[in-house]
Amino acid sequence: MSSLFARIWLSYWLVMALTLAAALAVSFALAVKRADDIDRISPAALARSAQADFSREGRDGLGMWVMNERHAHPELQFYFVDDLGREFLGRSLGGRPLPGPGGALVPRLTAPGAPAFRMYVRRTREFSFGAWQLMFQPLLLLGLAITVSGVGSAALAHQLTRPVVRLREGVRAVAAGAIEARMAEAITGRRDEVGGLARDIDQMTAHLRALIESKEDLLRDISHELRSPLARLRIATSLLRDERPGESAAAFARIDREVERLDSLIGQVLQFSRVQAGPPMTLEDVDLLALLEEAVEDARLEAEPDDKKVVIGKAAPIVVRGDRALLASAIENVLRNAVRFGPAGAAVQVSLEAVGSVARVRIRDAGPGIAPADLPRIFEPFFRAQGSSGVGLGLSIAERVAALHRGRLAARNHAAGGFEVDLFVPTARGAEAALAEFEVSGSEGPGA
Amino acid sequence: MELSGRILIVDDDAEFARMLGEFLGRQGFLTSFADSGRSALQKLEAETPDLIVLDIMMPDLDGLEALRRIRIDRDLPIIMVTARGQPADRILGLELGADDYLAKPFDPAELAARIRAVLRRLRQAFRPRDPVRIGPLTLTPSAMTAAVRGREVRLTPAEFMVLEALAGQPGVELSRAALTERALGRPLTPYDRSLDTHVSNLRRKLGLAPELGAEIRAIRGGGYSFTLSDGAG
Numbered sequence: 001m002s003s004l005f006a007r008i009w010l011s012y013w014l015v016m017a018l019t020l021a022a023a024l025a026v027s028f029a030l031a032v033k034r035a036d037d038i039d040r041i042s043p044a045a046l047a048r049s050a051q052a053d054f055s056r057e058g059r060d061g062l063g064m065w066v067m068n069e070r071h072a073h074p075e076l077q078f079y080f081v082d083d084l085g086r087e088f089l090g091r092s093l094g095g096r097p098l099p100g101p102g103g104a105l106v107p108r109l110t111a112p113g114a115p116a117f118r119m120y121v122r123r124t125r126e127f128s129f130g131a132w133q134l135m136f137q138p139l140l141l142l143g144l145a146i147t148v149s150g151v152g153s154a155a156l157a158h159q160l161t162r163p164v165v166r167l168r169e170g171v172r173a174v175a176a177g178a179i180e181a182r183m184a185e186a187i188t189g190r191r192d193e194v195g196g197l198a199r200d201i202d203q204m205t206a207h208l209r210a211l212i213e214s215k216e217d218l219l220r221d222i223s224h225e226l227r228s229p230l231a232r233l234r235i236a237t238s239l240l241r242d243e244r245p246g247e248s249a250a251a252f253a254r255i256d257r258e259v260e261r262l263d264s265l266i267g268q269v270l271q272f273s274r275v276q277a278g279p280p281m282t283l284e285d286v287d288l289l290a291l292l293e294e295a296v297e298d299a300r301l302e303a304e305p306d307d308k309k310v311v312i313g314k315a316a317p318i319v320v321r322g323d324r325a326l327l328a329s330a331i332e333n334v335l336r337n338a339v340r341f342g343p344a345g346a347a348v349q350v351s352l353e354a355v356g357s358v359a360r361v362r363i364r365d366a367g368p369g370i371a372p373a374d375l376p377r378i379f380e381p382f383f384r385a386q387g388s389s390g391v392g393l394g395l396s397i398a399e400r401v402a403a404l405h406r407g408r409l410a411a412r413n414h415a416a417g418g419f420e421v422d423l424f425v426p427t428a429r430g431a432e433a434a435l436a437e438f439e440v441s442g443s444e445g446p447g448a
Numbered sequence: 449m450e451l452s453g454r455i456l457i458v459d460d461d462a463e464f465a466r467m468l469g470e471f472l473g474r475q476g477f478l479t480s481f482a483d484s485g486r487s488a489l490q491k492l493e494a495e496t497p498d499l500i501v502l503d504i505m506m507p508d509l510d511g512l513e514a515l516r517r518i519r520i521d522r523d524l525p526i527i528m529v530t531a532r533g534q535p536a537d538r539i540l541g542l543e544l545g546a547d548d549y550l551a552k553p554f555d556p557a558e559l560a561a562r563i564r565a566v567l568r569r570l571r572q573a574f575r576p577r578d579p580v581r582i583g584p585l586t587l588t589p590s591a592m593t594a595a596v597r598g599r600e601v602r603l604t605p606a607e608f609m610v611l612e613a614l615a616g617q618p619g620v621e622l623s624r625a626a627l628t629e630r631a632l633g634r635p636l637t638p639y640d641r642s643l644d645t646h647v648s649n650l651r652r653k654l655g656l657a658p659e660l661g662a663e664i665r666a667i668r669g670g671g672y673s674f675t676l677s678d679g680a681g
Contacts, residue, residue, distance in 0.1 A: 220532050224505050227531035228461055231552035235467040238556045242474060256555075263553055290668075297624070297670050298638040332639075 004164060009157035016149035024141050038075060047119055050078070051109050062109075063089055080109065082117040163187055163194040171201060179209050179280045215277065219270050226266050230259050268393040271329060272381060275400040281323040288318045288327070288359050288425070292352050295331045299348070303339045309347035310339065316352055318359040320425045322405045327425070330401035333394035334363050334409075334421050340390060341367035341419060354427065358407070361423040369413035378411055398423060452476040453498030453567050458488040458514065459529075460506045468501070471556045477563070485509025489517060496524065499563055502546070504530035504537055512540060519545040523592055525566045525605050529554065542645035547606035548632065549642060565633030569609050582615045583662040583676040585654075596660065601653050606632060610646045611654075614664060614674040623671040647672055 046069070053061040066078050066089065080088035109119055166187050173181040182188075182205070187198040234256070241252045292312070299310045320327070338348045346366035353360050370378060370385045377383045379399045384392040398421075399409040407425040414420045455477045459465040462483060469479040480497065482488035486509045488500070500518070504511035515526060528541040531552035538549050548562050579588040586595040592608045594601050603611065613631040614622065628636040628643050636643070647664060656663045661677050 220505075224531045227552050228464065231531060231554070232461070232464050232467060234553040235464065235471055235556050238471055239467060239474075242471075259553055293669050301636060301638040 003161075005157050005161040008160055009154050012153035012156055013146075013150050016153055017146045020145035020149060021142055024138060024145065028138060034075070038073065041073070041076075043121055046078075046121065047109065050119055054109055059088070077122045079120040079122065080117045081120060088117050163190060163198075167194065167198055167201070170198070174201075174205050176281075176283070179205060179212060181205070212277065212280065216274075219273060223266060223270055227263065230263055234259050265391050268391045268397070272393045272397050272400070275326065275329075275397055275404065278404065279326070281326065281404065283321055284324060285319050286322050286324045286327055288320050288361070289315055289352055291324065291328055292331060292350065292361060295328065295335050296350055298332065299335045299339050302336070303348070307344045308339055308342055310335070311347045311349055313349055313351040314353050316354055318352060318354055318427060320359050320405070320427050322425060326401045326404065330398040330409075330423060331361060331363075333398045334361075334423060337390065337394045338363050338365035338367075338419070338421070341365050341388070343367060355424075357427050359425045359427050361425075362420065363423075364414055364418050364420040366418045369417065369419045370411075372413070375411070375413070379409065395421070452478070453563075454478045454480065454495075455563065456480050456482060456488065456491060456495075456497040456500045458482045458485065458500060458506070458511070459503040460484060461503070468556060468559075472560060472563075475560045477560075485511060485514030485517075488514055492518065492522070498524070498567060500524065500526045501559070501563075502526055502528050504528060504541065505532055512537070512544060515541065515544045515546060519604070523602075523605060525570060527559070527562060527566065529559075539641070539645055542642055543649060545604040545607075545649075547604060562634055566605065569631070569633045570605055582618060582674075584656075584660050585611075585615055585662060587612060587615065594654065596654050596656065603650070603653065606642075607646050607650055607653070610643065611650055614672060615662075618662075618674050618676050621667050621671055621673040623667075627672065 050062065050065050053065040055061075057064070062080065069076065069078060079091070082088060109117060166184055170181060170183040170187070183198040183202050188195060188202060190198070237252050237255050237259075241249075292315070296310050296312055303310055335348070335350070342348050342365040348366070349362075349364045351360075351362045353362070368387070374383075374385055378385065379395050381396045382392040383396075384390065395409065395411070402409045402423055402425065405425050407423065410422045410424070412420055452475075455472055457465045457468055457472075457479055458481075459468075460483050462481075465481050465483070469481065472479050480491065480495070482491050484506050488502070489509070502511045502515060506514075509517075511528060511530070515528070518524075518526065525547045526545070527548045527550065528538075528546040529550050529552055530537055530541075538551070541549055547566055550559055550562065577589045579586055581587075584597045586598075587608075588594070589608075589612070592603060592605060594603055594608065594611060610627065610631040613627055622630075624643055625636040628634065628640070631646075632642065651664055658677050663675055663677075665673050665675050667673060
């Protein structure tokens with residue numbers, strides 16, 4: 001019972017039920033008191049005061065007395081009836097027998113020159129309380145109060161929380177990467193605070209969108225500015241090499257290598273900066289096996305000149321929900337690392353399996369592995385293991401991509417030698433259940 | 449150099465263009481320059497080069513827009529180069545009908561090799577040959593056009609050569625490496641998706657489907673095959 005709906009519902013219900021119950025109790029108590037008061041009025045005293053006015057002013061005096069008493073005791077009616085059954089003041093008795101139930105008979109009133117008659121007192125309403133009224137009527141009313149206030153406050157809570165629920169849907173769409181998503185018209189059109197909040201959120205996402213776009217533009221410009229001089233440098237070395245064949249061949253090769261290194265550094269820094277920003281993701285059903293096969297084909301093309309191999313072992317067809325380009329770059333980065341570290345003549349082992357509802361891409365090289373002390377740091381940006389010639393961003397990129405897909409990256413030295421990296425990505429459905437599972441299966445990895 | 453041609457280099461980086469021109473000149477090509485998309489379009493009205501090397505990021509009219517406008521009425525081969533390094537740019541360039549793509553900084557020798565590959569393929573294709581009928585498809589090499597059941601479809605040179613390589617051997621599964629070699633005249637390189645973009649362009653333009661009697665099928669593990677349905681003529 002922690003939802004806003006439940007809280008609003010329950011608190012309104014409680015307040016309304018208590019208010020109704022209190023109101024009932026008060027009016028009940030008042031009614032009881034009133035009945036007690038009336039019971040305490042002495043018919044004899046009333047008769048005496050009526051007799052006094054009657055004696056003094058005759059029929060008119062009695063009429064005035066009735067008017068006054070009716071004001072003082074609206075729940076009582078007074079009748080004056082002679083022996084023949086006629087009402088002394090000429091009022092109709094309504095055909096009701098006198099004394100009626102609850103009516104009281106009082107002594108005869110007499111006055112000189114007037115017929116003797118009796119005064120009757122009748123209650124206009126029933127004020128006697130039986131066991132049923134005393135016990136069950138309040139309970140019934142209380143039950144009714146609880147039911148009515150329950151339904152009423154549920155409707156109220158629903159009314160209050162519905163825009164919040166819709167607001168949440170919109171915000172979640174943005175959080176899931178749909179940075180272009182806008183709040184529904186039905187909410188932004190509201191004139192109340194919730195509508196204001198929705199418009200504020202729209203403004204915020206618009207601002208974020210502009211920031212992300214300007215950052216993308218900046219990255220493109222930086223890439224262009226850094227790569228243009230490299231492009232000129234590359235042609236310059238080619239021209240020079242042509243002019244001085246044979247001479248300084250090693251130096252030219254070295255310059256070319258440095259150009260390539262700078263180029264790949266720029267590429268990786270841009271890629272890392274992009275995944276770090278939590279990029280807008282294009283979610284689709286991705287055939288992970290096809291993606292892996294493509295990456296392996298590329299890795300083979302790169303590995304062949306160095307007499308290295310890439311072998312696919314277990315390969316289950318698995319579809320995950322994710323961003324194809326990001327997943328491809330994660331696999332590519334891990335795979336290139338493995339190819340780089342593996343010795344010539346050896347093979348990089350690649351497999352794809354479903355572990356529960358998590359897809360596991362496992363890539364293992366036959367290299368020397370990593371010093372155990374370095375293991376906790378390998379996902380840090382720009383961390384380079386000893387002997388690595390890479391930029392030091394590949395695993396950081398892969399880890400970010402895994403996290404963006406609510407997955408994980410785990411790495412370890414394999415018991416039989418070599419370095420092993422697991423990329424876990426929850427399969428299309430049941431991501432929540434999946435999380436728990438790969439916490440277990442990937443727990444030996446660092447950076448957990 | 450057995451193979452040469454006139455190359456138009458379109459790049460706002462004048463120094464880069466000059467050095468590239470010098471390099472290609474030594475390789476036996478004749479080069480001319482344009483420093484923006486707009487001036488490239490003007491140049492094209494006066495002269496027709498054998499091939500254009502087109503940079504993407506340029507002031508006034510960028511490379512992608514220039515490419516789109518050139519492709520409206522010309523089939524001449526175009527190689528895109530860019531320093532932006534956005535995968536989306538590459539795919540967009542190829543989709544708009546570029547024949548090949550290189551990311552800056554590139555090895556100029558690699559560019560020269562690709563230019564030669566494109567020109568060589570073209571010259572072979574342009575040798576007078578009769579139209580060929582394969583299933584619902586009619587290929588006319590001299591005009592670089594294909595027709596599906598009589599409906600003519602305009603293709604870029606690269607697309608035509610990919611289609612010719614595939615349709616020339618119906619039912620045969622060709623790996624991406626083999627197809628790149630045969631149709632684009634160069635070896636497949638890592639992270640090279642040019643072939644796949646050309647194939648997806650072909651599928652879109654031709655609208656091939658089993659009902660029409662032929663389709664281009666992707667092969668598990670990479671590669672494509674052109675398959676004819678039973679009874680298709």
